[in-house]
Amino acid sequence: MRACFVVLVRNNELQGIKNTVTQIEARFNKRFNYPYVFLNDDYFTDEFINEISSLTTAQVNFGKVDQQMWGYPSYINQTHAAVQRAELAAQGVPYADSESYRHMCRFQSGFFFRHPLLDAYDYYWRIEPDVDYHCDIDYDVFRYMKDNGKKYGFNIAFREYMATVPSLWQTVLDFQKSHPEVVKQLPQVKDSLWNFVAGNNGDSYNSCHFWTNFEIASLDLWRSNEYLKFFNYLDRSGGFFYERWGDAPVHSIAAAMMLKKDEFHFFNDIGYRHTAYTHCPTESIYRDKCSCNPDDNFGKIIYYGRGELNSESD
Ligand SMILES: Nc1nc2c(ncn2[C@@H]2O[C@H](COP(=O)(O)OP(=O)(O)O)[C@@H](O)[C@H]2O)c(=O)[nH]1
Ligand SMILES: *[C@@H]1O[C@H](CO)[C@@H](O)[C@H](O)[C@H]1NC(C)=O
Numbered sequence: 001m002r003a004c005f006v007v008l009v010r011n012n013e014l015q016g017i018k019n020t021v022t023q024i025e026a027r028f029n030k031r032f033n034y035p036y037v038f039l040n041d042d043y044f045t046d047e048f049i050n051e052i053s054s055l056t057t058a059q060v061n062f063g064k065v066d067q068q069m070w071g072y073p074s075y076i077n078q079t080h081a082a083v084q085r086a087e088l089a090a091q092g093v094p095y096a097d098s099e100s101y102r103h104m105c106r107f108q109s110g111f112f113f114r115h116p117l118l119d120a121y122d123y124y125w126r127i128e129p130d131v132d133y134h135c136d137i138d139y140d141v142f143r144y145m146k147d148n149g150k151k152y153g154f155n156i157a158f159r160e161y162m163a164t165v166p167s168l169w170q171t172v173l174d175f176q177k178s179h180p181e182v183v184k185q186l187p188q189v190k191d192s193l194w195n196f197v198a199g200n201n202g203d204s205y206n207s208c209h210f211w212t213n214f215e216i217a218s219l220d221l222w223r224s225n226e227y228l229k230f231f232n233y234l235d236r237s238g239g240f241f242y243e244r245w246g247d248a249p250v251h252s253i254a255a256a257m258m259l260k261k262d263e264f265h266f267f268n269d270i271g272y273r274h275t276a277y278t279h280c281p282t283e284s285i286y287r288d289k290c291s292c293n294p295d296d297n298f299g300k301i302i303y304y305g306r307g308e309l310n311s312e313s314d
């Protein structure tokens, strides 16, 4: 399959990404030998390249992300952006005052799939430093995606901090109004996952999103004219910088709008931990494949997560 792992990471996260790659190799890739694409807004050090390369027999590519994909567009008022960051920081939102986090979210939303090192591929699996993969995966997940017509695979869904995306939904609605030629191409609401993200009969964002730190998906989904028009519209509005739009709500709203329900896949069998949250398959057939504790499965604590994260919507 024309597929790869894609890893955006910093040199100082070497230990964390070695930990992840070691698990990916043991759980999946020693059987399939899919290549890796490592991307960074800085040059990778020789130490980084050597230590990563020694973890796998698969092909490993290292690339730099240039200014056009990681930097302020000319139409962004950076003074205004700084004022807005300070305002969000006063609300205690994670990464509120971080410029690099915003460049990262914009890159993951609109550019990673256009990096030249990804040109050779049709599907990707996004991995991050300092996560755990808990289960043996003994089939080719990329072939599964293709054979079953799947375009977007996830394993954790969550609530967004609404303070990071106050104008995102209105911008999406404005996009739909100004691009009837795109809307015409989209599936009907009843066939899509629009109602996974739409609140108040479509008047507002309900904050639900797929966690994008794990994604197995089609690159063509993001390379499509429909998505590129959508991303450009969002990007011009400035919300990646004036607010703190995450790639998770952006990908999720776009996929919910553009795909049919059956083009999504819940990777229940891929046990996964990112920060304090774990997806662990609870069915007994997974006990001999997974090392995680099913009692830790995020599905069981979702109600708690709602209360914690989502005070102002719903
Ligand atoms: N090269 C590079 N990678 C970054 C930067 N900021 C975040 N990342 C990567 O982007 C991904 C998401 O960042 P992370 O800090 O884990 O954000 P979180 O998962 O939302 O808490 C991780 O793979 C990070 O290594 C950055 O400034 N430069
Ligand atoms: C940029 O933003 C600052 C702060 O909000 C504002 O004072 C200034 O007029 C803006 N500049 C332009 C060119 O719009």
Ligand SMILES: [Mg+2]
Binding pocket: 128, 213, 274
């Ligand atoms: Mg992370």
